[in-house]
Amino acid sequence: MTASSSLRGCVGSTFSPSKQVGRTGVGQPGVLDERSALTGAGLTAARAALWVRDLARRQARAGHRAVLEDFAGAVAAAGADLDPADRELGGVSEEVRHRLTAYVLLGPAGVNKGPDLSRVEAVALAALAAVATAFPTAVVQGVGALPQLCRLMNATVDAARAADALG
DSSP states (O other): OOHHHHHHHHHHHHOOTTSEEOSSSTTSTTEEOHHHHHHHHHHHHHHHHHHHHHHHHTOSSHHHHHHHHHHHHHHHHHHHSOOTTOTTTTTOOHHHHHHTSGGGGTOSTTOSSOOSOOHHHHHHHHHHHHHHHHHHHHHHTOGGGHHHHHHHHHHHHHHHHHHHHHO
């Protein structure tokens, strides 16, 4: 079992995006509490970061590997650092948010060619940037949108992996 599939199992057993999320009714069937929603977002982001690190490992240029690794760290932090008590930033620092831009598609400064990525992988990275950036906003507004964002993040990684498997 790979690290990615192990985390996916954790996401499935810990976090069911089909459940309703709310601040009331914690412990009632069909209601996901805030802590579970935050845990699910952290695990989902960690799974996405593993996929990005897989992309980084196959890069021939060290600069491209570094940019992808940095982006993977930002995706993971966007899920792990969520804090509903931080009503301004949702727990995710400005520095992490800055690293979640589509710059990752361009590669390091001074290099005229981006990382070695398929079109599907490039689109998936852009989608991950958008979803990870939305995590803290969802937390500031209440965790109710986290399940939808997690489904989008998982679907992005799954589609990219499936396209890669097809060649």
